[in-house]
Amino acid sequence: MLGTENFLKIDYTGVMKGEHHPQGWTEEDLLALEPSLNAAQDALEQRRKTGGLDFSFLLEDMRGQAGKIRDFADSLRDRIDNFVVLGIGGSALGPQAVQLALNPYYFNELPVEERRRPRLYVLDNIDPSRFAHLLDMLDLHKTVFNVITKSGSTSETMAQFLIVRERLRQACGADYANHIVVTTDHEKGNLLPIARREGYVRFVIPAGVGGRFSELTPVGLLPAAVCGIDIGTLLAGALAMDQKIRESRGITVNPAQLMAGISHAAWREGKNVSVFMPYADSLKMMADWYAQLWAESLGKRLNREGQEVRLGQTPVKALGVTDQHSQVQLYAEGPDDKMFTFVSVAHLGPEVPIPTDESLPESVRFLGGHTLGELLAAEERATEYALTLAGRPHRRIILPEVNAYCLGQLLLLLEWETAYMGELLNINAFDQPGVEEGKRGTYALMGRPGFEEKRRAIEGMGERRFIV
Numbered sequence: 001m002l003g004t005e006n007f008l009k010i011d012y013t014g015v016m017k018g019e020h021h022p023q024g025w026t027e028e029d030l031l032a033l034e035p036s037l038n039a040a041q042d043a044l045e046q047r048r049k050t051g052g053l054d055f056s057f058l059l060e061d062m063r064g065q066a067g068k069i070r071d072f073a074d075s076l077r078d079r080i081d082n083f084v085v086l087g088i089g090g091s092a093l094g095p096q097a098v099q100l101a102l103n104p105y106y107f108n109e110l111p112v113e114e115r116r117r118p119r120l121y122v123l124d125n126i127d128p129s130r131f132a133h134l135l136d137m138l139d140l141h142k143t144v145f146n147v148i149t150k151s152g153s154t155s156e157t158m159a160q161f162l163i164v165r166e167r168l169r170q171a172c173g174a175d176y177a178n179h180i181v182v183t184t185d186h187e188k189g190n191l192l193p194i195a196r197r198e199g200y201v202r203f204v205i206p207a208g209v210g211g212r213f214s215e216l217t218p219v220g221l222l223p224a225a226v227c228g229i230d231i232g233t234l235l236a237g238a239l240a241m242d243q244k245i246r247e248s249r250g251i252t253v254n255p256a257q258l259m260a261g262i263s264h265a266a267w268r269e270g271k272n273v274s275v276f277m278p279y280a281d282s283l284k285m286m287a288d289w290y291a292q293l294w295a296e297s298l299g300k301r302l303n304r305e306g307q308e309v310r311l312g313q314t315p316v317k318a319l320g321v322t323d324q325h326s327q328v329q330l331y332a333e334g335p336d337d338k339m340f341t342f343v344s345v346a347h348l349g350p351e352v353p354i355p356t357d358e359s360l361p362e363s364v365r366f367l368g369g370h371t372l373g374e375l376l377a378a379e380e381r382a383t384e385y386a387l388t389l390a391g392r393p394h395r396r397i398i399l400p401e402v403n404a405y406c407l408g409q410l411l412l413l414l415e416w417e418t419a420y421m422g423e424l425l426n427i428n429a430f431d432q433p434g435v436e437e438g439k440r441g442t443y444a445l446m447g448r449p450g451f452e453e454k455r456r457a458i459e460g461m462g463e464r465r466f467i468v
């Protein structure tokens with residue numbers, strides 16, 4: 001498992017100067033980035049020591065907790081049919097990404113003898129029709145709800161919790177508390193005192209790990225373990241990548257330095273958009289997870305000195321090959337403002353042969369005798385070629401296969417790249433002040449005491465304009 005054959009690779013050919021890509025970078029250009037990357041590495045190591053990088057610092061600790069998480073997950077196995085996550089943002093995207101990556105795509109639809117684990121649902125929105133439909137569909141006696149909220153106060157998650165608690169009380173009577181598990185901060189938030197008072201099973205999100213960096217804490221580890229995912233191997237992959245990033249120095253050997261060096265240089269050249277495009281359906285939700293990580297961490301008004309800088313790179317979620325047929329036209333011919341990251345998988349799983357039929361015209365007959373995997377790989381290569389011809393910078397993260405060990409590496413690589421970017425941009429990559437105004441506005445409109453003035457301000461914003 002620890003050999004290089006199970007380690008991801010980064011192919012950065014697509015950013016380098018070449019016959020078809022004269023505007024690419026030279027080896028010297030890349031090496032010129034090294035001093036600032038090495039300085040970032042030193043600064044990050046320093047921050048890590050003082051509690052500023054707990055997503056990495058606490059990985060060993062998380063490994064220590066894996067047994068307890070697994071035991072609890074196993075205790076649910078025969079008791080329930082459904083495990084429902086209530087959460088949003090960093091409390092929901094990681095669990096979905098890992099589930100889709102490591103369990104069969106149609107996991108919930110598998111017969112129970114094959115699934116051998118509860119179905120997983122993640123309610124990461126408050127759209128009433130979806131919410132009501134799911135609650136009506138589930139047998140609540142056979143369901144556990146995992147309320148995940150780092151702050152313990154997010155309105156969406158708390159509203160979901162209140163509805164579910166009420167429904168569980170009606171359906172299960174005094175036993176209702178056995179159907180709620182909370183994952184939250186160990187001392188803050190509104191959920192914690194309720195959980196203590198009502199006796200829910202509780203898992204802790206470490207204080208120093210923000211939501212979008214929290215997949216490898218109980219936030220993600222519990223839902224994964226409930227669905228039979230090998231969380232020990234997931235953490236082992238993460239730790240292996242963590243070690244590699246911390247212990248190697250220089251852009252040609254340190255994967256986070258290479259990733260961040262490319263991203264930062266591309267951004268400085270005006271690539272204001274970062275397209276993240278896995279070529280595997282199982283990694284589709286990784287693009288959603290990445291989008292939050294990149295957007296919330298790097299989209300900032302102020303730098304660390306409090307000066308207005310308004311930085312960031314807009315993440316775009318895409319899926320190969322599906323979005324070749326919806327977005328590649330723009331990517332090839334539209335504005336040259338994008339950096340592309342493909343995620344390729346060397347072994348995608350079972351080969352699905354395409355039948356031959358000699359009676360067909362040549363323009364379709366050529367497909368016969370190949371496999372779907374070959375077609376997908378050819379399309380990825382062809383898209384890469386087309387983007388190269390169009391002079392669009394791109395890189396590929398190549399996973400040997402989508403397994404727990406490689407996925408753990410990928411999560412950590414992207415988290416570290418983000419931390420490096422924060423350092424290079426001189427911004428705080430671990431806060432999200434820009435979401436607060438909208439939250440306060442919601443409190444005001446929903447009648448929370450103390451927000452009356454804000455409500456008046458919103459309601460007094462003037463006439464709306466409509467056309468029918």
Ligand SMILES: O=P(O)(O)OC[C@H]1O[C@](O)(CO)[C@@H](O)[C@@H]1O
Nearest residue numbers: 089090091149150151154211435
């Ligand atoms: O886990 P919590 O505290 O409920 O927050 C959910 C999400 O909301 C945010 O705070 C943004 O509003 C994210 O950073 C976070 O992942």
